[in-house]
Amino acid sequence: ARRISAPRGPQLSAKSWLTEAPLRMLMNNLDAEVAEKPEELVVYGGIGRAARDWTSFDRIVAALKALEDDETLLVQSGKPVGVFRTHADAPRVLIANSNLVPHWADWEHFGRLDKLGLMMYGQMTAGSWIYIGSQGIVQGTYETFVEVGRQHYGGDLRGRWILTGGLGGMGGAQPLAATMAGASLLAVECRPSRIERRLETGYLDRKTDSLEEALAIIDSACARKQAVSVGLLGNAAEVFPELLRRGVRPDAVTDQTSAHDPLHGYLPAGWSLHDWERAQESDPARTVTAAKESMKRQVEAMLGFHREGVPTLDYGNNIRQMALEMGEEQAFDFPGFVPAYIRPLFCRGIGPFRWCALSGDPEDIYRTDAKVKELIPDDPHLHTWLDMARERIHFQGLPARICWVGLGQRDRLGLAFNEMVARGELSAPIVIGRDHLDSGSVASPNRETEAMLDGSDAVSDWPLLNALLNTASGATWVSLHHGGGVGMGFSQHAGMVVVCDGTEAAAQRIARVLWNDPASGVMRHADAGYDLAKACARERGLKLPMLEGE
Amino acid sequence: ARRISAPRGPQLSAKSWLTEAPLRMLMNNLDAEVAEKPEELVVYGGIGRAARDWTSFDRIVAALKALEDDETLLVQSGKPVGVFRTHADAPRVLIANSNLVPHWADWEHFGRLDKLGLMMYGQMTAGSWIYIGSQGIVQGTYETFVEVGRQHYGGDLRGRWILTGGLGGMGGAQPLAATMAGASLLAVECRPSRIERRLETGYLDRKTDSLEEALAIIDSACARKQAVSVGLLGNAAEVFPELLRRGVRPDAVTDQTSAHDPLHGYLPAGWSLHDWERAQESDPARTVTAAKESMKRQVEAMLGFHREGVPTLDYGNNIRQMALEMGEEQAFDFPGFVPAYIRPLFCRGIGPFRWCALSGDPEDIYRTDAKVKELIPDDPHLHTWLDMARERIHFQGLPARICWVGLGQRDRLGLAFNEMVARGELSAPIVIGRDHLDSGSVASPNRETEAMLDGSDAVSDWPLLNALLNTASGATWVSLHHGGGVGMGFSQHAGMVVVCDGTEAAAQRIARVLWNDPASGVMRHADAGYDLAKACARERGLKLPMLEGE
Numbered sequence A, B: 001a002r003r004i005s006a007p008r009g010p011q012l013s014a015k016s017w018l019t020e021a022p023l024r025m026l027m028n029n030l031d032a033e034v035a036e037k038p039e040e041l042v043v044y045g046g047i048g049r050a051a052r053d054w055t056s057f058d059r060i061v062a063a064l065k066a067l068e069d070d071e072t073l074l075v076q077s078g079k080p081v082g083v084f085r086t087h088a089d090a091p092r093v094l095i096a097n098s099n100l101v102p103h104w105a106d107w108e109h110f111g112r113l114d115k116l117g118l119m120m121y122g123q124m125t126a127g128s129w130i131y132i133g134s135q136g137i138v139q140g141t142y143e144t145f146v147e148v149g150r151q152h153y154g155g156d157l158r159g160r161w162i163l164t165g166g167l168g169g170m171g172g173a174q175p176l177a178a179t180m181a182g183a184s185l186l187a188v189e190c191r192p193s194r195i196e197r198r199l200e201t202g203y204l205d206r207k208t209d210s211l212e213e214a215l216a217i218i219d220s221a222c223a224r225k226q227a228v229s230v231g232l233l234g235n236a237a238e239v240f241p242e243l244l245r246r247g248v249r250p251d252a253v254t255d256q257t258s259a260h261d262p263l264h265g266y267l268p269a270g271w272s273l274h275d276w277e278r279a280q281e282s283d284p285a286r287t288v289t290a291a292k293e294s295m296k297r298q299v300e301a302m303l304g305f306h307r308e309g310v311p312t313l314d315y316g317n318n319i320r321q322m323a324l325e326m327g328e329e330q331a332f333d334f335p336g337f338v339p340a341y342i343r344p345l346f347c348r349g350i351g352p353f354r355w356c357a358l359s360g361d362p363e364d365i366y367r368t369d370a371k372v373k374e375l376i377p378d379d380p381h382l383h384t385w386l387d388m389a390r391e392r393i394h395f396q397g398l399p400a401r402i403c404w405v406g407l408g409q410r411d412r413l414g415l416a417f418n419e420m421v422a423r424g425e426l427s428a429p430i431v432i433g434r435d436h437l438d439s440g441s442v443a444s445p446n447r448e449t450e451a452m453l454d455g456s457d458a459v460s461d462w463p464l465l466n467a468l469l470n471t472a473s474g475a476t477w478v479s480l481h482h483g484g485g486v487g488m489g490f491s492q493h494a495g496m497v498v499v500c501d502g503t504e505a506a507a508q509r510i511a512r513v514l515w516n517d518p519a520s521g522v523m524r525h526a527d528a529g530y531d532l533a534k535a536c537a538r539e540r541g542l543k544l545p546m547l548e549g550e
């Protein structure tokens, strides 16, 4: 199997930092420290890939090495398809992954095209080359758990515990996020390897294959107001109902199995891992039905907790939709995490801002951490996050940092990082990107745009405009994906990354992109009628033609 | 009712020609000479609109008048939603119309959102402001009919006749295209007003409400090898089966009712126009079912002609899909016009190139006609078209011309027009655009991408890349639409327009855009395995990373 690792240091292997950056970030996505199954080019989230196959990977690398600073590489579902002359302020790479004409936009058609070698599932940051390992998701999950504590437990999660499923690429962040937020956590995970991995990286504290033992650990931790995380080897479709039946009552319930992908993402109850993997090949239809049947069972247990007053939230894996399709009409009774806890942030353009040190030098990140604190001195919550992240999160692949910041902060930070590169305070350029799960970049009616105020959940003009605007603003690479997170048919979303190479030209682009990108999110939420967003738009002087004079 | 007409002449009402151009073209789309129902902002194709409502229209106009040359206006389903700072080489307008997350991408959800005032149906060139009236479609239809003659009748359509339905915004081009190509034509149309309109503009020769009279006119014209067109007032769902039953055999059969929109586009058999219009409001579900039932009848008649050897083609209104949904399993037995007659052109980047004189002066178009002949001296077919078009096609709104040209020709013509503007040979700038139905800009498995060689019909990464690339190349406005032509759920497509204002900066942009845009079509077809496209790519030196060394 091939082992990929991005070049480090100040030496270029491509012709400029604008092309070196996507090259390193593509490779970084496939680094064994970062990717879930690097040998299959799978980065995270079931089958989310960075490139379609190894030939495509090699040709992308070759194309990036040869790319001039007035050329643009086009990538279609993980395959390089063309190089065109554009101009210096245009993106160097434009990416479209997994997009299908709506009537054909389901797993069945996708699977057929995937087998024919015509498609690739790009998830969100897998196919757009800005996945940074578990840290990205630790922050989002941490923010969510803290908000759960604020809304339901007076801001204090000590002595509380959370029940969840899945310790995969993103779900593996849950135990650390919970303990950072002060809560204990019980995660049901069916693969021993996943539990081991979270123990090794220090994200998870304990493991067991006994439900009794798991509950005992949790009980004693809660009694002592300590925060402990436990990985329980088991099937969530079996354990969740069993806990409900026994009258056990967690303080919050959620789930991060890969329910969005019923063929590869969810082990049916009663099946062995071995049988499951074989049946995925030999009898996909039966596998899907069995998985969805089990998801329905798990959702029914979650509904049970919900009805008894336990805060229960869908964490964006589309498990409610699957249960609904299997006949559970009440599936959507408990909310998604976005409308419940994240939307107020989106209204102000606050979202998963992240950056990565192309040098490979952790010191570069520590210096930017300090710069963030210097520029945003009055946000103790942010400072705490930065301190805990430095202490408890191991870098995976190229050192990177994430923190949720909003309109007006993102461009300031970006320009400051660019200046640090210019002044030689960092040993190589920085790339700045974000998840597609952000304020203006996604339409996903079962997750990010669930229950929008004006009913515009399914309108996907917005992420398309976001991608076009980032292209027009001069992002270094821009991507348009379909089906990330919640699976085929259920989302459309856009990514962007911009390079801080220390030049004045980069500063111009950074100023435009890192303003326009979150501003387009404020615009989208203001248009939907959110007062918070309208106030933010007014305060920041956004030009929104339909809201003028309001 | 408001009457819109674009300003003429060299005087600017906006701050530059880059913003004056979209302003005039938006207004031109709503000119009473151009639009089918200007008072409802409907340009063509059922309910294809140029702006969401009059307030949106007014705000777009105001925004364009105020727009600076480093700003970009965002339009979401016909409504102006934001103005952002970009740069001189970025598009001045970015448009996303009618896009829905796939699982919700059907007429039902669209209708609900449309009623809420959250969406607009943009068709193709309606919402992207580059519709030029019937001429655009006359050329495409003419090329198709000529190709039918070549493939089936030794290149000679004299004494032959074509049966069709619909004389609406696009369908109204059929009689003229047929007689230009040498054939007679019988068009069944249910609205007297549509028949009158085609008579007035000289596109249609005769009208009648008697089937006997219609057949008599056709018979005698064919006997004398003359080409005559007849508009028959009637319902295609009734007339087509009746003709089949009587043993009448046309020499070709097609249809251009608005079957893609079963609620507003197709009169059910046996219904009066009055009842139909009321039922659209009062009982949409019943209207849709009745319309689709009737479409099935018409398709069954078309299948009958097809089985008896009459060349029968779907002209891109999705009528086969509707019949299939009503249980006609054989619906797709007769081909769409694209795989049968148009794809070989797409493989060489040949498509519906068009331009428009912002001056309003017909002489500007005649001068560009002459320039086309001068630059492409060796194409008699093209010269004939230009001569006939000048003679027989009345300009509607701003004078415009269309001709199908390919990769390597489009940029040459664009640069030449720009020079003519620079040298004062034209009285104002020219805009160059195209239909979304083009080589690289559409995914539409029942029409433009039907039966692709590699099975990639439904992959919509391609039009998204096309839009991103045109944005990166500096088109003046770029659009991404869903559902054009074949209706909600069945297509995704992109538009672009570039302005020739005579400046050197424009020349740079024109050279990039008018090369890259058709080149992306050649790329898409080469990737699908078409030898014609691969040969074209080699000949033109395109950089296609996966095909290198082939």
Ligand SMILES: NC(=O)c1ccc[n+]([C@@H]2O[C@H](COP(=O)([O-])OP(=O)(O)OC[C@H]3O[C@@H](n4cnc5c(N)ncnc54)[C@H](O)[C@@H]3O)[C@@H](O)[C@H]2O)c1
Pocket: A036, A044, A045, A046, A137, A140, A165, A166, A167, A168, A169, A170, A171, A172, A188, A189, A190, A191, A194, A234, A235, A236, A237, A255, A256, A257, A258, A259, A260, A261, A265, A266, A267, A268, A269, A315, A316, A317, A318, A437, A447, A484, A485, A486
């Ligand atoms: N921001 C968001 O909205 C967000 C954030 C994180 C995750 N998610 C969603 O959560 C899901 C998980 O993401 P991931 O990257 O961790 O995926 P993953 O595929 O890497 O991990 C899923 C894990 O679930 C385990 N699993 C599968 N079936 C199980 C079962 N029946 N019982 C117990 N464990 C089971 C698998 O072994 C695997 O470790 C995805 O659907 C993702 O889209 C969404």
Ligand SMILES: NC(=O)c1ccc[n+]([C@@H]2O[C@H](COP(=O)([O-])OP(=O)(O)OC[C@H]3O[C@@H](n4cnc5c(N)ncnc54)[C@H](O)[C@@H]3O)[C@@H](O)[C@H]2O)c1
Pocket: B036, B044, B045, B046, B137, B140, B165, B166, B167, B168, B169, B170, B171, B172, B188, B189, B190, B191, B194, B234, B235, B236, B237, B255, B256, B257, B258, B259, B260, B261, B265, B266, B267, B268, B269, B315, B316, B317, B318, B437, B447, B484, B485, B486
């Ligand atoms: N390039 C292409 O693929 C292409 C080109 C032209 C048209 N089309 C398709 O053809 C259709 C027509 O386009 P248009 O712009 O002319 O639409 P339109 O709505 O302006 O015209 C449709 C016409 O059909 C008539 N009609 C409706 N039901 C009828 C019936 N049962 N019998 C007889 N007449 C009936 C209407 O009165 C109307 O005049 C659309 O679906 C369009 O997408 C496709």
